[in-house]
Amino acid sequence: MIRFTTALLAATALAGAAHAKTIAVAPGPDAQERIQTALLDAKPGDVVALGAGRFELTDGLSLDVDNVTVKGAGPEATVLSFKGQKGAGEGLLITSDKVTVRDFGVEDTKGDGVKSKGADQISFINLRVEWTGGPKETNGAYGVYPVASTNVLVDRVVVRGASDAGIYVGQSRNIIVKRSRAEFNVAGIEIENSMNADVFDNVATRNTGGILVFDLPNLPQMGGHSTRLFRNKVVQNDTPNFAPKGNIVANVPMGTGVMIMANRNVHVFENDIDGNASSGVILVSYTQSFDDKSYNPLPRDVVVRNNRIGKNGFDPKFAGGGLIKMMLKSDIPPIVWDGVTSFPGTTEPVRVRLLDGPVLNLRLPGPGQVEKANPAVTATTVIPDPTPEMAEPKPVVLPKAQADLGA
Amino acid sequence: MKRLAAVLAAIACLGAAPDPQAVALDALLAEAPAPKLADYRLFRDEAGRTPNGGLTPYALNTPLFTDYAEKFRFLYLPPGTKAKYRADGVLDFPVGATLVKTFAYPADFRRPSENVRYLETRLLIRKRDGWVAQTYVWNAAQTEAVLKRAGARLDVSFVDSRGQTRHVDYAVPNQNQCKECHQLDKAVTPIGPKARNLNGDFAYETGRENQLAHWSRTGVLSGAPKPAAAPRTARWDDPAEPVEARARAYLDANCAHCHGPRAIASNSGLFLGVEEQRPPQLGVGKGPVAAGRGSGNLKVGIEPGRPDASILVYRMASNEPGVMMPELGRTLTHDEGLALVRDWIAGMKPQ
Numbered sequence: 001m002i003r004f005t006t007a008l009l010a011a012t013a014l015a016g017a018a019h020a021k022t023i024a025v026a027p028g029p030d031a032q033e034r035i036q037t038a039l040l041d042a043k044p045g046d047v048v049a050l051g052a053g054r055f056e057l058t059d060g061l062s063l064d065v066d067n068v069t070v071k072g073a074g075p076e077a078t079v080l081s082f083k084g085q086k087g088a089g090e091g092l093l094i095t096s097d098k099v100t101v102r103d104f105g106v107e108d109t110k111g112d113g114v115k116s117k118g119a120d121q122i123s124f125i126n127l128r129v130e131w132t133g134g135p136k137e138t139n140g141a142y143g144v145y146p147v148a149s150t151n152v153l154v155d156r157v158v159v160r161g162a163s164d165a166g167i168y169v170g171q172s173r174n175i176i177v178k179r180s181r182a183e184f185n186v187a188g189i190e191i192e193n194s195m196n197a198d199v200f201d202n203v204a205t206r207n208t209g210g211i212l213v214f215d216l217p218n219l220p221q222m223g224g225h226s227t228r229l230f231r232n233k234v235v236q237n238d239t240p241n242f243a244p245k246g247n248i249v250a251n252v253p254m255g256t257g258v259m260i261m262a263n264r265n266v267h268v269f270e271n272d273i274d275g276n277a278s279s280g281v282i283l284v285s286y287t288q289s290f291d292d293k294s295y296n297p298l299p300r301d302v303v304v305r306n307n308r309i310g311k312n313g314f315d316p317k318f319a320g321g322g323l324i325k326m327m328l329k330s331d332i333p334p335i336v337w338d339g340v341t342s343f344p345g346t347t348e349p350v351r352v353r354l355l356d357g358p359v360l361n362l363r364l365p366g367p368g369q370v371e372k373a374n375p376a377v378t379a380t381t382v383i384p385d386p387t388p389e390m391a392e393p394k395p396v397v398l399p400k401a402q403a404d405l406g407a
Numbered sequence: 408m409k410r411l412a413a414v415l416a417a418i419a420c421l422g423a424a425p426d427p428q429a430v431a432l433d434a435l436l437a438e439a440p441a442p443k444l445a446d447y448r449l450f451r452d453e454a455g456r457t458p459n460g461g462l463t464p465y466a467l468n469t470p471l472f473t474d475y476a477e478k479f480r481f482l483y484l485p486p487g488t489k490a491k492y493r494a495d496g497v498l499d500f501p502v503g504a505t506l507v508k509t510f511a512y513p514a515d516f517r518r519p520s521e522n523v524r525y526l527e528t529r530l531l532i533r534k535r536d537g538w539v540a541q542t543y544v545w546n547a548a549q550t551e552a553v554l555k556r557a558g559a560r561l562d563v564s565f566v567d568s569r570g571q572t573r574h575v576d577y578a579v580p581n582q583n584q585c586k587e588c589h590q591l592d593k594a595v596t597p598i599g600p601k602a603r604n605l606n607g608d609f610a611y612e613t614g615r616e617n618q619l620a621h622w623s624r625t626g627v628l629s630g631a632p633k634p635a636a637a638p639r640t641a642r643w644d645d646p647a648e649p650v651e652a653r654a655r656a657y658l659d660a661n662c663a664h665c666h667g668p669r670a671i672a673s674n675s676g677l678f679l680g681v682e683e684q685r686p687p688q689l690g691v692g693k694g695p696v697a698a699g700r701g702s703g704n705l706k707v708g709i710e711p712g713r714p715d716a717s718i719l720v721y722r723m724a725s726n727e728p729g730v731m732m733p734e735l736g737r738t739l740t741h742d743e744g745l746a747l748v749r750d751w752i753a754g755m756k757p758q
């Protein structure tokens with residue numbers, strides 16, 4: 001009976017697949033209308049295959065059909081150029097579930113590169129998103145941009161030149177970002193207001209800051225927690241901050257390796273953190289004023305352990321950094337914590353295990369009160385000591401079909 | 408259920424005695440969109456200027472700005488059906504209801520009824536399982552409008568009310584873009600025909616009358632209270648109304664379809680509907696989230712008393728993709744709308 005059912009299910013699956021078709025789109029005139037028509041005509045199970053060559057787009061593209069794959073001939077071979085874009089806030093917008101975008105390049109979008117909003121099981125694979133003029137304030141904000149999405153896979157993606165974050169995952173849940181490369185962005189990889197993220201085997205280099213884990217107030221999803229950053233190379237992030245002011249990343253000091261702001265349960269381990277002029281790892285509170293009683297501005301339950309820490313903090317660009325370096329008569333320690341342990345209205349204890357010291361604890365009485373800093377350097381910082389068990393977040397598990405895409 | 412029965416009965420009637428002249432309800436309810444606008448018989452003439460029976464013209468107190476285009480709006484209801492009144496949100500429309508909106512430009516806005524060029528006619532059709540958006544683009548001869556699903560750009564010139572020649576690289580939205588604005592919890596929905604935005608006068612052939620009253624009187628709408636007892640959106644361009652009410656009405660009509668908690672820009676946390684009362688959600692003192700260069704190097708959405716320090720104003724003033732807001736539906740700056748929002752912010756008490 002079981003075998004019969006299995007066979008039947010397999011047959012049904014095959015029958016479903018038999019209806020799936022490939023809609024091929026070649027470069028050439030009217031690329032905008034031809035690609036967009038394919039994205040509208042696609043039915044669940046279909047593949048929209050973009051041929052090798054350059055597609056010159058004039059407007060944003062969008063996909064709103066579930067279970068569609070948009071596939072190119074490779075991130076260098078198939079190029080969607082948005083140099084002539086006249087409208088829309090991004091190059092490609094995905095608003096449906098179980099979508100895979102893979103194997104193409106996206107260049108010079110006026111706003112964001114590839115965005116998904118409210119999508120489940122969204123996979124970005126082997127993409128290149130790039131602003132070809134290099135780092136510029138006028139570049140779009142995000143390269144790969146899943147937001148308010150669940151089950152997010154970013155694998156083998158390259159992003160260059162984003163004026164905010166190259167790979168940005170916001171207000172999402174259950175996230176894997178791996179084997180990707182972010183360079184010459186303001187932030188390389190940013191996980192913001194999100195729950196359960198694994199970020200590993202990536203390279204973040206030549207950005208202003210390498211990898212950021214943030215939580216911001218006044219957003220529909222807050223209370224970001226449970227992120228693991230491991231086996232990443234976070235090296236030589238040395239591009240001057242070119243973010244337009246007002247954006248939170250405009251406050252990231254040049255030469256930041258990893259920055260954790262107002263987030264909970266973040267574990268940083270087995271990364272290679274080297275050549276970041278301001279600091280290797282920074283833990284900091286959200287310092288701007290806010291009107292949101294449900295928001296906790298402090299980083300807490302943060303573990304930093306077993307990283308390979310090279311030379312960092314040799315030319316600190318954060319407020320007071322130069323002064324502290326002079327006081328210490330040495331480089332800034334590889335781990336910097338603002339040391340804020342309480343905030344009016346929050347009761348959650350602040351616990352940290354910062355083992356890859358030395359650690360510079362600024363011991364600020366409140367977020368951003370740098371003028372009241374009372375810096376101390378210790379070999380490690382464990383608060384409270386001894387810390388109760390701070391269990392590592394469980395590995396992120398994606399639905400099997402999606403996980404297989406990134407196998 | 409009763410309503411569905413009425414529709415089915417209506418279809419059955421059509422089947423029994425097809426009226427070659429009536430609106431083609433079967434075409435409206437068909438799964439596939441008709442290739443030509445004329446297939447629906449919403450208009451009596453090929454140029455789409457004379458509405459068929461069953462169509463009621465309407466206007467909104469405060470509409471969306473679309474590059475100064477004129478808009479001609481109609482509600483079609485299947486025979487024997489009515490819309491049901493709701494105080495909040497869009498009215499409850501029956502299956503088969505169709506919102507018809509033609510975007511047009513007179514050659515010279517100082518003579519608005521002469522040489523009017525139709526660009527596109529958009530339809531929102533209430534199918535059995537929800538709303539569907541389609542648009543039909545008119546040909547140069549103005550004799551035929553054909554389905555356009557993937558969007559288009561149209562070259563438009565007109566002389567504005569001050570006698571200046573203006574050019575528009577007019578954007579016909581693609582079908583997904585229709586939905587980007589027309590959605591609530593990911594389902595397609597109308598935006599305009601809310602009781603509060605319909606609660607104003609319309610110049611009918613029979614004379615001026617409040618639309619809610621007219622719709623009730625002519626059997627288009629059931630359950631509506633007297634207009635004075637219904638909510639009402641201010642007219643954005645009526646200087647007799649308070650600036651705040653006008654500005655909030657303007658933001659509601661131009662921004663809130665995306666900037667709402669159940670809409671596509673929900674992740675911004677910026678909510679610009681008329682019902683929103685929390686200052687940070689309205690942008691007051693609120694930093695940008697994903698604005699990128701759209702921040703214009705400014706720190707907050709609204710800086711009370713200082714329009715030039717407010718991102719809202721910066722993005723409304725811009726015509727650059729990636730910066731300008733709304734992202735869709737305009738290529739020109741709406742000078743008058745911008746001036747209104749500036750006035751409102753300028754009049755707020757600095758914090």
